[in-house]
Amino acid sequence: MTALVYSEQYKNHDTGNHVENERRVQVIMETVREMNLLESDDIFEPDMVEDEDLLRIHSSDHIEHIKAFCKKGGGYLDYDTIASAQSYETARLSAGGALKAAELVLDGYDNAYSIGRPPGHHANRYKAMGFCIFNNLAVTVEYLREVRKIKKFMILDFDVHYGNGTAEIFYEDPDVFYISIHQDPRTIFPGTGFISEIGRDEGKGANLNLPLPPGSDSSDYKYILERVLRPVAHKFDPDFYLVDVGFDGHKNDPLSSINLDDQFFEWIAVEMMDIADSITLILEGGYDLNALSRCNAKLINGLKNYQVLKDKRDKDDKKGSDTNSKVYDQTKNIFQELKEIYSPYVDF
Numbered sequence: 001m002t003a004l005v006y007s008e009q010y011k012n013h014d015t016g017n018h019v020e021n022e023r024r025v026q027v028i029m030e031t032v033r034e035m036n037l038l039e040s041d042d043i044f045e046p047d048m049v050e051d052e053d054l055l056r057i058h059s060s061d062h063i064e065h066i067k068a069f070c071k072k073g074g075g076y077l078d079y080d081t082i083a084s085a086q087s088y089e090t091a092r093l094s095a096g097g098a099l100k101a102a103e104l105v106l107d108g109y110d111n112a113y114s115i116g117r118p119p120g121h122h123a124n125r126y127k128a129m130g131f132c133i134f135n136n137l138a139v140t141v142e143y144l145r146e147v148r149k150i151k152k153f154m155i156l157d158f159d160v161h162y163g164n165g166t167a168e169i170f171y172e173d174p175d176v177f178y179i180s181i182h183q184d185p186r187t188i189f190p191g192t193g194f195i196s197e198i199g200r201d202e203g204k205g206a207n208l209n210l211p212l213p214p215g216s217d218s219s220d221y222k223y224i225l226e227r228v229l230r231p232v233a234h235k236f237d238p239d240f241y242l243v244d245v246g247f248d249g250h251k252n253d254p255l256s257s258i259n260l261d262d263q264f265f266e267w268i269a270v271e272m273m274d275i276a277d278s279i280t281l282i283l284e285g286g287y288d289l290n291a292l293s294r295c296n297a298k299l300i301n302g303l304k305n306y307q308v309l310k311d312k313r314d315k316d317d318k319k320g321s322d323t324n325s326k327v328y329d330q331t332k333n334i335f336q337e338l339k340e341i342y343s344p345y346v347d348f
């Protein structure tokens, strides 16, 4: 069973005609309803997170700054991150959506997906950044750890940008294994997320970056994810799986130079469900509205029908369709480099 978490109130984070605007989640939900992807009983309203939920991750200075800034009417928090009068409440709602999705998984849904905004993965403990105000995923992890006593988390972030905020928050944490696949940071925001960034102190070996060069496509993503996800899950043996969803790696997206096709988003949903049995998903980026609504439908289809789709994939694999021939040498080299760097931690 699949659940969605969404609120009409997300429009109250009013960013005008910024690429990260209210239409993003609206077109997603319009398509969900038009295509009848889910029963209305499986679509849930989030609640705003409490102060204590935010304070587990964010400094009180950051929280108070956002609150006061919005109270004065908002504006630019930095050169590309906007807040409006109601963004503080809406950001708390977006974090609450992620938390609700996790709760729904604990209640027995196979997967639950929070379609919220503002996004979160660039926000660190101390500041908003890259369209993100509070780190929705990190707030959820810390809630699950403290309130629900869950110990080990594995995160896959396939937004085209490195989730630098999430990575930084858990950089010294051995119980949160963060994997991010993204466009090479030399060519895109935020400029970090190199293969050598593997975590610090006790967290060493629990931060894994897969930076792929511009022009990489679904074959490259599949090649590397097929070789990385399962061994990590096997070695690390997490209690809870989270997926940070980004559609900005799609070939039509205006912000990136990665060329994913629509089908990738169904593939990754099936792959993660096959590895994890249950997953909590949280929306981050994706800025081409048409691609966004189509690919989101693909993702939800994968979440709902993963068993049937997995059986079909296994059958096709047996027929021996060799997709590796289309993989760029650069991708294979990145995997080899990763294999060496991670040899003390995970055997790929």
Ligand SMILES: [Zn+2]
Pocket: 159, 160, 161, 246, 248, 284, 285, 286
């Ligand atoms: Zn992004």
